[in-house]
Every structure is written in structure tokens, then in C-alpha cells.
Amino acid sequence: MTMTDHKPPAGAQPLEPRIPDPSAKWQKRWNDMALFKAPEFPQGRKYFVMPMLPYPSGDIHMGHFRNYSMTDAIARKRMMEGYDVLHPLGWDAFGLPAEQAAISRNLHPEEWTLGNIAQSKATLQKVGISFDWSREVASCLPDYYKWTQWMFLQLYKHGLAYRKESEVNWCGTCNTVLANEQAAGGVCWRCGNAVGRKTLTQWFFKITEYAARLLDDIDHLDNWPDNVRTLQRNWIGRSTGAEVEFRLPDGTKIPVFTTRPDTIYGVTFMAIAPDAPLLASLAIPDARRAAVDAFVTRTRGKLAVERMADEEKEGVDTGIVVINPVSGEQVPLWVASYVLSGYGTGCLMGVPAHDQRDFEFARKYGLPIRQVIRSANEATSESGMTVATEDYGTMINSGPFNDQVGQAGVDAVIAHLEKNCIGRAQIQYRLRDWLVSRQRYWGAPIPMIHCDGCGIVPVPESDLPVLLPKGHIDFLPKGRSPLADIPEYINVKCPKCNRPAQRDPDTMDTFLCSSWYFLRYIDPKNDQAPFDKKKAAAWLPIDYYMGGVEHATGHLIYFRFFTKFLKDIGWLTVDEPARILFNHGMVMDSTGQVMSKSKGNVVSPIDMMRLHGVDPTRVAMFFSSPGDKEVLWSETGVVGAERFIHRVDQFVRSAKAAIGGKFDPDARFDTAKLSAAERDIYRKLHQTILKVDRDFEVMQLNTHLSAVMELSGALGSGENLRPELRAVCAATMVKLLAPLTPHMSEEWWEILGFGPTIFRAKWPSVDEAALPTDSVTIAVQFNGKVRGQLTVPADADEKAVVAAVQSDAKLAAHLAGKSVVKTIHVPGRLLNIVVK
RNA sequence: GCGAAAGUGGCGGAAUUGGCAGACGCGCUGGACUUAGGAUCCAGUGGGGCAACCCAUGGGGGUUCAAAUCCCCCCUUUCGCACCA
Numbered sequence: 035m036t037m038t039d040h041k042p043p044a045g046a047q048p049l050e051p052r053i054p055d056p057s058a059k060w061q062k063r064w065n066d067m068a069l070f071k072a073p074e075f076p077q078g079r080k081y082f083v084m085p086m087l088p089y090p091s092g093d094i095h096m097g098h099f100r101n102y103s104m105t106d107a108i109a110r111k112r113m114m115e116g117y118d119v120l121h122p123l124g125w126d127a128f129g130l131p132a133e134q135a136a137i138s139r140n141l142h143p144e145e146w147t148l149g150n151i152a153q154s155k156a157t158l159q160k161v162g163i164s165f166d167w168s169r170e171v172a173s174c175l176p177d178y179y180k181w182t183q184w185m186f187l188q189l190y191k192h193g194l195a196y197r198k199e200s201e202v203n204w205c206g207t208c209n210t211v212l213a214n215e216q217a218a219g220g221v222c223w224r225c226g227n228a229v230g231r232k233t234l235t236q237w238f239f240k241i242t243e244y245a246a247r248l249l250d251d252i253d254h255l256d257n258w259p260d261n262v263r264t265l266q267r268n269w270i271g272r273s274t275g276a277e278v279e280f281r282l283p284d285g286t287k288i289p290v291f292t293t294r295p296d297t298i299y300g301v302t303f304m305a306i307a308p309d310a311p312l313l314a315s316l317a318i319p320d321a322r323r324a325a326v327d328a329f330v331t332r333t334r335g336k337l338a339v340e341r342m343a344d345e346e347k348e349g350v351d352t353g354i355v356v357i358n359p360v361s362g363e364q365v366p367l368w369v370a371s372y373v374l375s376g377y378g379t380g381c382l383m384g385v386p387a388h389d390q391r392d393f394e395f396a397r398k399y400g401l402p403i404r405q406v407i408r409s410a411n412e413a414t415s416e417s418g419m420t421v422a423t424e425d426y427g428t429m430i431n432s433g434p435f436n437d438q439v440g441q442a443g444v445d446a447v448i449a450h451l452e453k454n455c456i457g458r459a460q461i462q463y464r465l466r467d468w469l470v471s472r473q474r475y476w477g478a479p480i481p482m483i484h485c486d487g488c489g490i491v492p493v494p495e496s497d498l499p500v501l502l503p504k505g506h507i508d509f510l511p512k513g514r515s516p517l518a519d520i521p522e523y524i525n526v527k528c529p530k531c532n533r534p535a536q537r538d539p540d541t542m543d544t545f546l547c548s549s550w551y552f553l554r555y556i557d558p559k560n561d562q563a564p565f566d567k568k569k570a571a572a573w574l575p576i577d578y579y580m581g582g583v584e585h586a587t588g589h590l591i592y593f594r595f596f597t598k599f600l601k602d603i604g605w606l607t608v609d610e611p612a613r614i615l616f617n618h619g620m621v622m623d624s625t626g627q628v629m630s631k632s633k634g635n636v637v638s639p640i641d642m643m644r645l646h647g648v649d650p651t652r653v654a655m656f657f658s659s660p661g662d663k664e665v666l667w668s669e670t671g672v673v674g675a676e677r678f679i680h681r682v683d684q685f686v687r688s689a690k691a692a693i694g695g696k697f698d699p700d701a702r703f704d705t706a707k708l709s710a711a712e713r714d715i716y717r718k719l720h721q722t723i724l725k726v727d728r729d730f731e732v733m734q735l736n737t738h739l740s741a742v743m744e745l746s747g748a749l750g751s752g753e754n755l756r757p758e759l760r761a762v763c764a765a766t767m768v769k770l771l772a773p774l775t776p777h778m779s780e781e782w783w784e785i786l787g788f789g790p791t792i793f794r795a796k797w798p799s800v801d802e803a804a805l806p807t808d809s810v811t812i813a814v815q816f817n818g819k820v821r822g823q824l825t826v827p828a829d830a831d832e833k834a835v836v837a838a839v840q841s842d843a844k845l846a847a848h849l850a851g852k853s854v855v856k857t858i859h860v861p862g863r864l865l866n867i868v869v870k
Numbered sequence: 871g872c873g874a875a876a877g878u879g880g881c882g883g884a885a886u887u888g889g890c891a892g893a894c895g896c897g898c899u900g901g902a903c904u905u906a907g908g909a910u911c912c913a914g915u916g917g918g919g920c921a922a923c924c925c926a927u928g929g930g931g932g933u934u935c936a937a938a939u940c941c942c943c944c945c946u947u948u949c950g951c952a953c954c955a
Contacts, residue, residue: 219952261874265950268873273954292955305955347953377954384955391953464954583949657895658882671882673908674895680910728886737884740894747894813890818936820890858935863889868935 055647086581124171173547180499209511271464291378296443300406310380322353477541661733689764699765
């Protein structure tokens with residue numbers, strides 16, 4: 035990896051920006067006046083805005099620049115609106131790339147990480163983002179990860195952290211296990227390689243205990259994008275149904291989950307996952323033993339992607355029979371590749387007539403198919419079926435349940451199960467517990483000790499942090515944590531019995547670090563607690579959280595989970611962390627490729643700034659598309675931005691020259707005393723304020739800018755305006771631009787004679803009296819086609835407008851020889867005359 | 871396969887949510903001023919037609935006085951989930 039080169043394109047002359055860039059001057063002043071330093075406690079109205087915690091992979095790129103420029107714009111507008119603003123940034127500083135860098139260039143991960151942080155921070159300061167740097171956090175520093183460990187201990191104390199042996203996602207490239215969310219689609223989220231499986235004993239968080247609340251509370255996240263809410267709902271995946279206890283002839287229970295208890299008479303086989311723990315404990319008849327073992331070995335050896343790619347369902351008969359507790363019938367138990375060990379009980383009842391997967395499996399192995407549901411329009415015989423019928427319908431061939439319909443049938447079977455103690459209504463979630471241990475060095479050590487005598491013993495809170503050992507460490511992956519090979523680290527005394535014991539050698543998933551960092555921003559220096567409860571109560575929730583959709587089913591679920599947990603144990607007063615979530619679009623290169631270091635198409639904001647200045651670059655980016663859509667980055671757009679800024683600059687200077695001395699930038703004018711031209715401008719000015727407010731709040735900064743451009747176009751040179759109005763227009767335009775062009779606006783504000791900073795000036799408000807117009811231009815349609823325009827008094831009614839049409843020769847011609855069927859008048863918009 | 875979103879000039883994108891499609895900008899064309907232009911300013915710019923007008927928001931149907939917007943079918947693209955019983 036190389037740090038971004040800041041050299042101009044080959045052959046280009048070193049150029050001065052077209053407009054002098056005042057950014058350094060203002061950055062220094064802001065710093066000197068501590069403009070962005072948030073108070074400990076908000077005094078008045080508060081606004082907590084933040085971007086998602088970035089991983090410091092090198093210097094920042096255009097994507098970061100766009101993202102932070104958006105939170106910057108929000109922070110600055112809120113400052114002008116009088117809020118106490120908290121706008122912090124920190125670093126998701128643990129994680130694999132640092133370790134990879136350590137291996138490939140013999141740098142300690144910490145050195146590499148802190149170097150990247152320093153460089154990124156320097157760049158962000160140069161582009162003038164309004165972060166309160168006094169609250170910066172880095173998750174890899176002991177004063178931060180001490181509290182990450184503390185979080186782990188709280189979860190453990192409350193029974194939400196546990197260890198279990200299971201088959202887990204294993205990335206052979208990264209040499210570590212992965213959480214389900216990080217192995218979506220069977221590939222590793224970081225390196226993109228196929229994920230394998232491995233049986234290991236690992237730490238898990240019982241996020242499933244919060245599944246219901248995480249799902250239900252999505253309904254209250256009104257200001258989150260719908261797609262994120264849908265993604266989360268699907269990811270958590272609630273299914274309602276029943277658990278049914280099938281039994282072996284010897285009485286051993288084989289519980290299964292089903293969403294269709296009404297199909298229980300249609301069960302013709304049972305299927306168990308090859309890796310289901312239950313399978314190992316079953317007595318398989320000798321005759322079948324070898325075949326079953328061979329199948330299990332073969333299936334379990336496959337990578338997750340290979341298994342998913344298998345179109346054919348495969349299986350083998352175990353020779354075991356299972357008794358249907360409702361019908362009393364005996365059916366064979368198969369091991370089947372399509373059964374997932376992690377869902378439900380890892381075992382299912384096969385109902386081929388009414389489940390497509392079971393149907394395909396039954397067809398392949400010649401298992402019987404029995405219809406037990408009759409739905410409205412299907413009457414095919416079992417042998418003629420080509421697909422399963424999964425619709426609800428009337429129960430048939432179902433003994434005492436015959437003729438029950440749909441949900442009533444489901445309920446009747448569940449009632450029967452419960453009455454006879456052979457099952458119960460149940461809800462299943464697709465969400466799995468969160469696997470949090472990682473076999474790597476560069477993460478927060480898991481604060482647990484394994485003692486032969488006492489078992490698992492948590493590190494006492496007073497002993498935190500458990501520090502990562504420094505010095506010479508072999509980072510080369512061996513399939514176990516590098517910490518396992520450091521005796522000075524691993525060997526400790528048991529806190530309980532004081533006898534020799536071992537530390538847990540693993541570190542935590544970095545998603546833990548980022549699950550609570552927003553709380554640390556609130557109280558970053560606290561060495562007694564992760565944060566102060568009163569400060570948290572005052573600042574939370576986050577008012578505006580900005581990040582990419584890619585975190586919809588990972589970080590954003592974990593972070594909601596932590597918030598709910600901390601509320602439950604009395605640390606927080608909110609149970610949702612963020613009020614507004616905004617998904618920014620990506621920055622792509624001009625060919626539509628995502629900018630990424632590995633593709634080598636990263637554009638550095640530094641080059642752009644040097645060439646064009648900070649604010650023109652911001653304008654070009656904001657202008658190119660709305661905030662939630664991607665940007666295809668091209669340098670051509672910046673030309674328009676420069677021209678626009680230049681025009682505003684001219685206007686501001688000439689307006690100041692015309693007025694000479696002091697003026698009130700928020701002055702109101704009596705429209706009756708203005709000339710017609712002035713009244714039009716004054717109206718335009720206030721219409722612009724209205725539009726800008728509306729557009730800004732939905733991050734449509736492209737139309738925010740276009741509104742101000744229109745205003746600027748309408749103003750022209752401004753020579754036809756009285757100096758007071760001309761100056762107010764200049765001041766207002768400068769304010770409306772301030773969130774987007776902070777440095778230029780400060781400069782203009784100073785030119786206009788104000789100070790010390792525009793960000794303590796009042797955001798413009800709309801003068802309602804300026805808005806009404808006395809006449810409007812409306813479209814005139816005949817039979818829905820626009821045939822002309824007409825300027826009429828603003829309050830003209832339909833009759834008056836029709837009369838105006840009749841007296842307009844060109845329009846009246848369309849009426850000649852026709853009869854009017856009807857007219858539709860939309861005041862201020864159009865008149866449609868239907869003629870025949 | 872399932873689910874979600876989106877398809878508008880040469881390009882980025884507007885359109886108060888059913889009311890003049892193409893705002894604003896880039897690019898392009900012409901002009902002005904210039905020793906010069908990657909500067910600035912002015913004008914033009916969806917397609918067709920001398921015109922009245924006609925055609926245009928992926929394609930095809932429909933609802934409506936009126937559709938980029940609502941409904942149905944199809945095509946394409948992007949994203950998410952991938953046997954969740």
C-alpha cells in the first residue's frame with residue numbers, strides 16, 4: 035500500500051486555483067475560537083450528528099470527503115439555527131489489514147494504524163470538516179478498548195455472552211472465524227473468498243434474545259430509509275408456527291419446527307442436517323452406518339458456497355424410523371443436505387405435497403407424496419404433481435382435522451399439540467447468535483480466564499484493560515490466535531482461586547468496538563466509566579446518523595442491540611440509538627466503478643483542492659447528484675462550480691461597494707414600497723430560502739444549489755436594486771451557501787462587514803409577506819394539450835380565466851366552431867378546456 | 871429462484887407527488903471583449919416540420935379532462951437474500 039501521491043496529472047503546469055482559496059485562513063480562525071467544540075452538556079437545543087466510524091485504511095478518499103462534507107453541512111446549518119452541535123469523528127482502528135501490513139512489511143499493527151490515522155486526520159483538517167477533534171477516539175487504544183472489554187463483561191454478567199462448540203464460518207484466507215453477518219452469501223466480507231466450516235468453541239452474544247424487540251421496534255424508526263428497515267426485517271426473519279415433538283420408538287424426542295402444523299398428516303419422511311448435533315447421538319443401524327458416515331463426511335467437507343451452489347438436494351436414509359405424534363404413523367429419517375443445522379432444531383418434517391424443497395427431495399428418492407391440503411383451484415393427483423402446493427386451504431386426509439380451513443387448521447393442530455404435550459406454538463428467527471471471538475492479534479482481548487478448577491472466570495473490572503502484549507510477535511496465521519503462543523500473556527493466576535490459569539487467547543470482533551463508540555464521543559476522557567449517564571441522557575439519541583447501506587444488517591443491528599442492552603441495565607434512557615439514518619451514495623469513478631484501493635482508481639480530494647480550492651470541490655460534488663445517490667466523479671463538473679462561486683463573489687463585492695457601510699443583513703422590506711423589479715427579486719429571495727430549507731433537510735444539495743444559482747441568475751449585477759436590498763440579497767445568499775461553501779461564505783461575510791464567524795449568525799427565515807404575487811402565468815390546454823400561456827391575476831377564478839381565453843385571439847381560435855364540454859381550472863397552474 | 875429499488879436530452883440530473891417534461895449545471899453552437907484564452911459576458915441548444923402542428927420520460931396496454939408520476943403485462947439495470955422448514 036502506498037500513501038496517496040499528491041502530484042498533479044502528468045504534463046500539467048502547477049496551477050493556481052481560479053478563485054483564491056481562503057480555507058487555511060478560516061480553518062485557523064475556527065480552531066482559535068474553538069468553534070466546533072461541543073459543550074459537556076448541551077445548554078439549549080442539541081444536535082448530535084455523526085458519520086459512521088471509518089476504518090483508517092490509508093488516507094481519506096473522495097467517498098469519505100463526500101460523506102463528511104454532508105455531515106459537515108448539517109452541523110454547520112444547525113449551528114446557524116442555534117443548536118448546540120456535537121459532530122465527532124473517531125477510528126475503527128482494530129482489524130485485519132493492520133495485521134496483514136505487519137506481516138508484509140514488518141511494521142507493528144499499531145504503528146501502521148496510528149500512521150494512517152494521523153494522515154487521514156491531517157487531510158480532514160485541511161478540508162475544513164467541522165469535527166470536534168477533542169472528542170476523537172481510536173478503538174485500538176487501551177483507554178478505549180478497556181471499555182469495550184467492560185461491555186463484554188456486562189453482557190457476560192447478564193447471561194448474554196456464552197461459549198459453545200459449533201460449526202462456524204471459517205475464512206481460510208483471513209485465518210479467523212466470522213459472524214453470520216460477515217459470511218453472508220458464503221463469502222468473507224473482508225477478503226471476498228469462499229468461507230469454509232470448522233468446529234470450534236467460541237464466544238457468542240445472545241442477540242437472538244433481542245430478536246423480537248429488534249424486529250418490532252423497526253416500526254418506530256420512522257426516519258430510517260425503508261430499504262434498511264426491510265433489509266433488517268428480512269435478516270431477523272420471524273416465522274410463526276409450532277414445535278412438534280416427533281419420537282423414536284424408544285421414546286427419544288426429535289423436535290422439529292414447522293410453520294405449517296396444518297400439514298402434519300402429510301409428513302412422509304423426516305430430514306436432519308448432516309451437521310446437526312442430534313445426529314451424532316442417534317443409534318444408526320449397522321447396515322446403514324457406513325453410508326450415513328460417508329455422506330456426512332462428504333457434505334461437511336464442502337465449502338458453504340459449494341453447498342449452496344448444489345442444485346440437487348442429496349440425502350441418505352438412516353434406517354431409523356420416527357413416529358408422527360399426531361397421526362401415529364411411522365416415517366423414515368433421512369440425512370439431507372438441504373437441512374440447515376443452525377435453524378430451528380436442525381431437523382424437519384418432510385411434507386412433499388406442500389413444500390417445494392421436500393417435494394424435490396421426495397421425487398429424487400422416491401419417497402411417498404400425500405396431499406393433505408386442498409386449495410381452491412388445484413385438483414391434481416399426487417402422481418401428477420409437478421410442484422408442491424404451498425397455499426393454505428382445506429385440510430383433507432387429516433383424521434379429526436378434516437375440513438378445517440387455513441389458519442383455523444393451523445390453530446386447531448397447535449391446540450391439539452399443546453393439550454397432549456407433544457408440541458407448542460413457537461416463533462423462530464432467522465437471526466443467529468453473534469459469534470464474537472476472532473483468532474487474530476489486532477483486536478480487543480477477550481477479558482476471560484480459563485481455570486482448571488473454577489472454569490470460566492471473568493477478569494475483574496478493576497483489572498481492565500487486559501492489554502495486548504507488545505514486543506516481538508509472530509503474526510503469521512496458524513489457525514489459532516497469535517496470543518495463544520505468548521506464554522507471558524496467556525498464563526495468569528485465576529482471580530478466584532489464585533492458581534495457574536490461562537487467558538482466553540482470542541480477540542473480539544471489531545464490530546463490538548463500533549457498537550458503542552457513539553457513547554464514548556459523549557464522554558471521551560472518562561476514566562471511571564465508559565461514559566457519564568447524565569451526559570448520555572442529555573445528548574442521545576443521535577439526531578442524524580450518516581453511513582452506507584452496506585451496514586444495514588451488520589453494524590446497524592449490533593448497534594441497536596447494544597443500545598437496548600445498555601438501556602436494560604440502566605445505562606441509557608433511549609432504546610434506539612439514532613433518530614434519523616441517512617444512507618449516502620457511493621462515489622464511483624467516471625466509468626461507474628466503486629473507488630477502492632484495490633482497484634487503484636481512488637481520486638484524492640487533496641489533488642482536487644489544490645487545483646480548484648476546497649469549496650468549489652464541495653460544490654461540484656454536492657451539485658452532481660442528491661445525497662443518497664451515487665456520484666460518478668468527473669472533474670468537468672468543477673468548472674461550473676467555479677463559475678458560480680465567481681459570480682457570487684462578484685455580486686457580494688459590488689453589493690458591498692454600493693452600500694458602503696453597515697447594514698442589517700436580516701432586514702425586511704415593505705413590498706408596497708418596492709419597485710416592481712425589486713418586489714420580484716425580494717420574492718425570489720424568500721422563495722429561495724423556502725426551497726433551500728426544504729431541499730437541505732432531505733440532503734438534496736444539488737437542488738439546494740440550483741435554487742441559489744437561479745437566485746444569482748435573477749439578481750444579475752443587482753444594479754437595478756436599491757443598495758439596502760442588494761446588500762441583504764448578498765448577505766442572505768452567502769448564508770444560504772454557508773453550509774456548502776463554509777470558507778467562501780466566511781470570506782464573503784467578512785467582506786460584507788460582519789464577524790467573527792457566519793456560523794454564529796442567524797439562519798435566514800422566510801418573510802411570508804414577500805411571497806404572494808399579484809399575477810400568475812398559467813398554461814391553457816385544449817383537450818389536455820398545451821396551446822398557450824396566459825398571465826392572469828393571482829386570485830382569478832375559473833370564470834375570469836375563461837373570459838381571458840376568449841379575449842385572446844390566438845387561444846380563442848381553438849374554440850371556433852366547437853362546443854365546450856367542460857373546463858378544469860387549477861388555480862395558478864392551468865386551465866384545461868375540453869371541446870368537441 | 872425470491873425480495874427491493876430504478877430506467878427522463880450528448881452527460882449529471884429537475885419536476886411543489888396527477889397539472890406547461892427537461893429546472894440548474896456540464897458539454898456543444900454562434901456572437902461580444904481580447905496580444906492571448908482552460909478567462910469573462912450575451913444568445914441558442916430534446917427530435918421532426920417553412921408553418922399551424924406532430925412525436926418524445928425503457929416497451930406495450932389501461933384509468934383520467936390531464937400520467938415521467940397511478941394500475942396491469944413485458945424488457946433492462948443495480949442492490950439485497952440465497953434451500954430459514
